[in-house]
Amino acid sequence: MRGRDACDPRPSPPSHPAPSVRAVIEVMKLTKVYGRTRAVDDLSFTVRPGQVTGFLGPNGAGKSTTMRMILGLDRPTAGRATVAGRPYRDHRAPLHAVGALLDARAAHPGRTARDHLVALGQTHGIAPSRADGLLAEVGLGDVARRRVGGFSLGMAQRLGIAAALLGDPAVVVLDEPVNGLDPDGVLWIRTLLKRLAADGRTVLVSSHLMSEMAVTADHLLVVDHGRLLADTSLDALLDRERVFVRGPRPDALRALLTGCGATVDDDRGGLLVTGLGVDAIGVAAAGQGLVLHELTPHRASLEQAYMELTTTKERA
Ligand SMILES: Nc1ncnc2c1ncn2[C@@H]1O[C@H](COP(=O)(O)OP(=O)(O)OP(=O)(O)O)[C@@H](O)[C@H]1O
Secondary structure, eight states, rough: EEEEEGGGGOOOOOOOOOOOOOOOOEEEEEEEETTTEEEEEEEEEOOOOTTEEEEEEOOOOOHHHHHHTTTTTTTTEEEEEEEBBBBBGGSSSSHEEEEEEEEEESSSSSSSSSHHHHHHHHHHOOHHHHOOOOHHTTTTTGGSBBBGOOHHHHHHHHHHHHHHHOOOOOOEEEEEEETOHHHHHHHHHHHHHHHHHHHTTEEEEEEHEEEEEEHHHSSSEEEEEEEEEEEEEEEHHHHHHEEEEEEEEHHHHHHHHTTTTTTEETTTEEEEEEEEOOHHHHHHHHHHHHHHHHEEEEEOHHHHHHHHHHHHHOOO
């Protein structure tokens, strides 16, 4: 009983429901090359409404560059990105289609927070009262008439989020929105993102903080070196079964399980197996007459799942 046929087939992932084109972000074979750096490398994914999609990866993974291309701020070397069925630049009233926060310090430092939002709103016929309401909502009501140049990073982030929401957009794209926020602010943005998704909006939020995404996102896009490592629900990533297995013939066991398509790592005197469940391992070992002294399921933390994902793909 050797090879993949000897092992229980793993269930195929659930298919996604057909997305409403109204608010979908589509990234198709997107590539961006800066000199010798492939910042984004043949990236394809779809971001759907009604959930928070975390865009996760280490520093320099290509998250900001991808977001800039989605928002028409960088020209792709190859491939394309659309929002609600068309490139961002083709939207006649972009503030209503997509709200974005890429750089919290982008607001003119000499303007007051209120003037910044009112001026932005004027480009789309948005009433000043909407700016006032949003400033109160993001916790800047008391400093609405202070100049932005004197704002802390956290205050600037809150203003950037107010600007992103000004046009009541169906799609929200935020690049590292928790940067500079205090614990209250982090909690606030977490709640806000979940509410936006519950309203049926499409929410794409980047972070290099696994812990933050673990409590905020429903779905994860994991990138590294400009490439997509995973496009998965948070639950599916965490539910990936890992099994600790120990027996007197670890080398034979490793060869068997690797042949069954599992990833096998040394761990505390035994083997840590990803990609096969306890039943499949038991059946495969019995088929080869291999004795097992231990066979224990492990649920990975998000950090473990992420580290495993990045190191496994780098080795491949
Ligand atoms: N304008 C540019 N010119 C040259 N190289 C760039 C430029 N913008 C980004 N890069 C490079 O592209 C790569 C991806 O950068 P990017 O900012 O997209 O990553 P990131 O995932 O957003 O990182 P971080 O979490 O640190 O913000 C990096 O190697 C970066 O140095």
